[in-house]
Amino acid sequence: MSILTKESTTKLRYNEMKMPIIGFDSTFHRICVRDSFQDIDDKVREALSEAINAGYRLVFCDPFVKGNERAVGAALKEKFQDKRVEREELFIVTKVYMDLTYTPGFVETSVKKSLEALGLDYLDMILLFCSVYSETKPYGPDYTEAWRGMQNCYYKKYTRSLGLCNFSSNKIERILKLAAIKPSANLMECNIFRNCKELRKYLKKHKIVLLSNDLYGSVGIATIDPGRESPDKVHLNQLIPIKELMEKYNKTACQIAIRYLIETDTIPLIKSGLDTSIQANIDVFDFNIEKSEMKILSSIDNGTYDPNLKLYNRYPEDYAYI
Numbered sequence: 354m355s356i357l358t359k360e361s362t363t364k365l366r367y368n369e370m371k372m373p374i375i376g377f378d379s380t381f382h383r384i385c386v387r388d389s390f391q392d393i394d395d396k397v398r399e400a401l402s403e404a405i406n407a408g409y410r411l412v413f414c415d416p417f418v419k420g421n422e423r424a425v426g427a428a429l430k431e432k433f434q435d436k437r438v439e440r441e442e443l444f445i446v447t448k449v450y451m452d453l454t455y456t457p458g459f460v461e462t463s464v465k466k467s468l469e470a471l472g473l474d475y476l477d478m479i480l481l482f483c484s485v486y487s488e489t490k491p492y493g494p495d496y497t498e499a500w501r502g503m504q505n506c507y508y509k510k511y512t513r514s515l516g517l518c519n520f521s522s523n524k525i526e527r528i529l530k531l532a533a534i535k536p537s538a539n540l541m542e543c544n545i546f547r548n549c550k551e552l553r554k555y556l557k558k559h560k561i562v563l564l565s566n567d568l569y570g571s572v573g574i575a576t577i578d579p580g581r582e583s584p585d586k587v588h589l590n591q592l593i594p595i596k597e598l599m600e601k602y603n604k605t606a607c608q609i610a611i612r613y614l615i616e617t618d619t620i621p622l623i624k625s626g627l628d629t630s631i632q633a634n635i636d637v638f639d640f641n642i643e644k645s646e647m648k649i650l651s652s653i654d655n656g657t658y659d660p661n662l663k664l665y666n667r668y669p670e671d672y673a674y675i
Contacts, residue, residue: 357615358638359408365537366560370477370514372444372538374620375611375635376411377404378566379425380418381624397424398431400626405432407632411444413566413622414471416463422447422470430472444477448518451482451499460502464511475511479503480518480540496524497531504534516540516564522555529559542567543619545589545610548654553617566622569610594649602640605633612637613650 362371379401401412401424414425429445432438449463464479481503483496503515516538517525529535539556543549543565556563569589589595589606598609611634614621625631642650 359635363562365514365562366535367514367537372562372620373411374615375409376413376620376622377401377409378413378622378624380415380421381626394420394424394427396626397421398428400631401425401428402432403628403631405438407635409635410442411446413446415448416467417448417450422467426471445471445473446478446480447476448480448482449503458502460499461506464506468511475513477512478514478516478538479506479512480516480538482518483520483524497527500528500532504532507534522552525559525561536561538562538564540564540566543614544568545613545650545653548617548651553619557618563619564622565614565619566624568614568621568623569607592653598642598646604640607634608637612640612642613647616642616647
């Protein structure tokens with residue numbers, strides 16, 4: 354078994370492409386509830402600059418988040434100019450959202466706008482977003498038609514690879530049946546509270562990489578209701594298995610959660626706005642979670658873990674920002 358490092362990559366299905374096994378999610382400011390950033394653009398530029406310095410080479414951005422791509426583009430321009438990193442060293446990913454107006458060519462229009470905002474000639478991957486609540490049609494045109502637009506962007510070399518976001522196995526099956534260029538990745542919520550075991554099996558079978566930018570469970574970044582003790586309503590720091598691993602490996606709860614995903618062949622996209630956490634959250638390659646420990650962590654989502662018996666702390670000191 355090869356030793357994983359922050360420089361490690363996973364091979365994608367086309368063009369001998371390799372994707373880093375850990376990435377930086379530049380949309381962290383959407384969920385920040387502890388700090389109030391007066392200038393989001395400056396904070397995104399600062400955070401992405403720090404992330405690149407720390408060793409992140411996979412960068413996720415989102416056109417739905419106002420100003421995000423332009424802020425990322427400004428940060429990239431600075432890094433390219435000061436020679437800290439070359440364009441070819443980075444793997445840049447953005448989303449394409451369904452168009453409510455059913456306008457022809459909306460995928461290509463969206464991608465061109467993203468390229469302009471980012472100041473790039475090409476993207477490494479675009480992800481087609483689909484409403485997770487719809488098994489037939491998402492908001493806007495049918496996603497199978499949208500995939501044809503995605504393929505056109507690939508043929509025109511606007512992007513080097515294609516992916517999906519919020520696609521269930523049923524939806525992916527429809528895409529695979531018609532696709533000339535098949536998806537290389539799928540972005541979904543995946544964490545210790547929701548480990549996506551069955552979806553991971555399906556994606557592995559079809560050579561699709563799983564990405565996650567909800568690494569700790571939604572309650573890890575929002576408010577917590579201490580009176581509700583079901584596994585999806587508690588914070589990582591409240592679980593005794595997490596606390597034990599934190600003490601054993603001298604790591605934070607976030608680092609344990611990130612390493613857990615890496616051990617399951619899931620690529621974590623780290624949301625961090627603080628310099629210390631940006632660095633800390635990529636420092637997860639100096640330890641391995643043992644198989645027996647992984648089994649315990651996986652049981653939290655499998656329904657065999659009883660949070661009522663093994664809560665560590667009902668009132669964590671810092672649950673609002675990770």
